[in-house]
Every structure is written in C-alpha cells, then in structure tokens.
Amino acid sequence: MNNRRIMIFIENLYQELELWYPLLRLKEEGIETKLVGTGSSDLYSGRNGFPAKPETTASSITSRDFDGIIIPGGFAPDYLRRYPAIINLVKETFQQGKLIGALCHGPSVLISADVVRGKRITGNRAIRDDIVNAGGEYVDYQTVVDGNILTAQGPNDLPVFMKEVMSFFSQSKPRLKNPFPEGFLYDTHLEKMSFSMIVKETPTVLLFFDSIASPIAQKALVDCNRLSESINQLGGKFLAVSMDSIYVQKDYATKMELIYPLFSDVSGDTIRAFGVKGRNGLAEWAIFMIDKNGILRYSENCPSGDIENLPGYKRHLENLFNY
Structure with a gap:
C-alpha cells in the first residue's frame, strides 16, 4: 500500500x-494520511471532547495529490458541507474514480457535492x-459499496468498512x-529480491499477468521476447x-526460451501494492513503466495481452528513456 495518500476531513x-x-x-x-480541516480552527474537538x-486545509490542497477521502461522521459533516473547498475536493475525487468513504452522517457531504445520484448509499438512518431526495438509493445495511463510494x-x-477500503486499494x-x-x-533461482534491487535505476517495463496456464499467456508471453529485445536495445x-x-x-x-526474467509473487503483496489483484x-x-529514478510514468490494463497496441504505449515507451 506504499505511496498511497488519503485525506481525512475534520x-x-x-x-x-x-x-x-x-x-x-x-x-x-503504510498509507499516508492527512487530516484536512476547513480552516475555521487550528484545533477541533470531537463529540466527546477529544x-x-x-x-x-481543504483550500490549500488538490485532489490530484491524493488517492481518496474518508469523511467521519458525528455533527462535523454539517459544518464540512458548508465549505466550497470541501465540496470541490469531493467532486473532483469522485470524477477521478478515487476512493470516497463516508460514515454515519458523512454522506450528507456527498449529497452537497451531488455525487449520490443513482448510487446505493447507507449512513445514519x-x-x-x-x-433519497438527492437521487440516491438508501440501503439499510452496515456497509455499502457502489463504485468508488463506500459508506x-x-x-x-x-x-467491515476498513476491509472494503483496503480491498479498494x-x-x-x-x-x-x-x-x-x-x-x-x-x-x-529461488532468490528473494526487493523490487528496487530488480529495477536498479534502469528504465523498466513491468508486466503483471494472471498465470502461465491461462490461454492468453501461452501466446503473449512468447511474443514478449520480441518486446523485451527492443526494450533492452534502448537500455x-x-x-x-x-x-x-x-x-x-x-x-x-526454459521450455519456451524466454529471454526476459519471470518473478513470482506467491503472497500477492506486490500485486496488491500495484493495485492489479x-x-x-x-x-x-x-x-507499468518505471523511469530510471523509480517514478511511475505509465500504467494500463491489457486483458488481451496485446501490449504494443495499448493506448499511448509506444509514445510513453519512447519518453521513458528521456527522464
């Protein structure tokens, strides 16, 4: 879960x-959190005085720098929903397909941002x-997931709510x-290696795939020999x-004479960290494409295994060696 950042409104x-x-x-x-206030105070008190x-503050950040929002309940949402900067962050995060989690009275902020229309939502009764009046469907259940909205x-x-949050990531x-x-x-060779050791400050194209036994893999993995050779020639x-x-x-x-390395992630930890489980x-x-400085530059799902025809693949590959 490294490199994830979440706003928590307060x-x-x-x-x-x-x-x-x-x-x-x-x-x-390992997820970075940031308590985001409205700017009305330097210190907020909970319902029990904590x-x-x-x-x-909401006005000093942008949704592009975060992976989602969590909105606690209590009476705080009644204040939060009055601030345009809060509402804008919710709207932008929703449009970007990132996580929006709201608890108890938290969905009232989503109502003000007009993102519950057509969505299945729960919350305090x-x-x-x-x-319902905002166009949502109220579901009387402990936790509800509809797309990128978790309530x-x-x-x-x-x-249960936090299990769904982790599942989303x-x-x-x-x-x-x-x-x-x-x-x-x-x-x-049965050697355990960190991903940073594998990349070693080298522009890298990383492919995740389901299984060698899958029909797609039988052809696509062999075709990747040619792809690997061209990438190696570029350095x-x-x-x-x-x-x-x-x-x-x-x-x-060995059997298919692959010229590139295969790596096993039996635990699935790296696969989860890259969000492709x-x-x-x-x-x-x-x-995924990673530049020599270890920065992610491109990612795209390729369910057919046809990597070279992915949108923007060739252009991003050319740019990968210029960072």
Missing part, C-alpha cells in the same frame, strides 16, 4: 472512533430521506509521477510477474 464535533480508527488502520498499512489538529452506518461497522493502481510501490519477489529492461510458483515459472521459461485472486494483465 471539523468540530467529529465522531472520534470514525476518525481515529481509519487513520490508525491506514497508517498500519482534540484533533488539522495538518492542512436520520439522513435516509436526504439521500457505513456508524462506528460499529468500522471493521488492492484493486486500484498507484498514482503516476510517484515512486513505485516497494515489494519483494522471487526469481527463478531498459522488461520483466513479468505472476503468482505462479517459482518452479512452474522456471520450467516454462483481480477478483479471482490472481494478478490482472497490466503494464
């Missing part, structure tokens, strides 16, 4: 558990009519123009990652 009379539980769980997963200090009814639902890619997520992989490297065992990969690479538990077919 105002007076916030619900303490709905702020601190997500904040600590996100930190535990203080929290904002680290920045007191705002049921507000959700929960209250603090008792935090464990395991299926969403890290932001471009940021360092790649660190992780560990095994090569076909870069090409490598592929799946959850197959090291022994299966080694046997296949599919619903079947395996990696999705996806391509």
Whole structure:
C-alpha cells in the first residue's frame, strides 16, 4: 500500500472512533494520511471532547495529490458541507474514480457535492430521506459499496468498512509521477529480491499477468521476447510477474526460451501494492513503466495481452528513456 495518500476531513464535533480508527488502520498499512480541516480552527474537538489538529486545509490542497477521502461522521459533516473547498475536493475525487468513504452522517457531504445520484448509499438512518431526495438509493445495511463510494452506518461497522477500503486499494493502481510501490519477489533461482534491487535505476517495463496456464499467456508471453529485445536495445529492461510458483515459472521459461526474467509473487503483496489483484485472486494483465529514478510514468490494463497496441504505449515507451 506504499505511496498511497488519503485525506481525512475534520471539523468540530467529529465522531472520534470514525476518525481515529481509519487513520490508525491506514497508517498500519503504510498509507499516508492527512487530516484536512476547513480552516475555521487550528484545533477541533470531537463529540466527546477529544482534540484533533488539522495538518492542512481543504483550500490549500488538490485532489490530484491524493488517492481518496474518508469523511467521519458525528455533527462535523454539517459544518464540512458548508465549505466550497470541501465540496470541490469531493467532486473532483469522485470524477477521478478515487476512493470516497463516508460514515454515519458523512454522506450528507456527498449529497452537497451531488455525487449520490443513482448510487446505493447507507449512513445514519436520520439522513435516509436526504439521500433519497438527492437521487440516491438508501440501503439499510452496515456497509455499502457502489463504485468508488463506500459508506457505513456508524462506528460499529468500522471493521467491515476498513476491509472494503483496503480491498479498494488492492484493486486500484498507484498514482503516476510517484515512486513505485516497494515489494519483494522471487526469481527463478529461488532468490528473494526487493523490487528496487530488480529495477536498479534502469528504465523498466513491468508486466503483471494472471498465470502461465491461462490461454492468453501461452501466446503473449512468447511474443514478449520480441518486446523485451527492443526494450533492452534502448537500455531498459522488461520483466513479468505472476503468482505462479517459482518452479512452474522456471520450467516454462526454459521450455519456451524466454529471454526476459519471470518473478513470482506467491503472497500477492506486490500485486496488491500495484493495485492489479483481480477478483479471482490472481494478478490482472497490466503494464507499468518505471523511469530510471523509480517514478511511475505509465500504467494500463491489457486483458488481451496485446501490449504494443495499448493506448499511448509506444509514445510513453519512447519518453521513458528521456527522464
């Protein structure tokens, strides 16, 4: 989960558990959090008097620099929804397909941002009519997921809510123009290597794929020999990652005479960090480009395995060696 950044909105009379539980769980997963206030105060008090200090204000940040928002409940949302900068962040985050999580009365902020229309939403039963009147469908359930909007009814639902948040990030890619997520992989010589060791300050094209046994892989992985050769000639490297065992990969690479390295991520940790773990538990077919400084420059899903015909692939490959 490295390199993820989440805004947590805060105002007076916030619900303490709905702020601190997500904040600590996100930190535990290595996700950077930022307490974002409205600018009305340098210190906010929760419903039970517990203080929290904002680290920045909504008017001084942009949604492009974050991967999502969490909005705790309590009475704080009634204040938050009055500030245009808060509403703009919600609208932009929604439009960008990034995470929006809201608890208890938190969905009232989503109502003011006009993003609940046509969505399945839960929350405190007191705002049921507000959700319906704003064009949403109120679902009387502890936690509800509809696209990039995650909502929960209250603090008792935090464990399930946070599981859904983590699941969302395991299926969403890290932001471009940021360092790649660190992780560990095994090569076909049974050596455990960090991803930074593998890349070694070299422009890299990284392919994730589901399994050597899949029909797409049987052809696409062999075709990648030609792709790898052209990338090597430019001074870069090409490598592929799946959850197959090291022994299966080694046997296949030898049999098919692959000229590029295969790496095994049996635990799926690196696959999750790159946001390409599919619903079947395996990696999705996806391509990433990483420059010599370790910055992500391009990412795209390629379910057909046809990498070279992906939108913008050739242009980004040419640019990869100019950073």
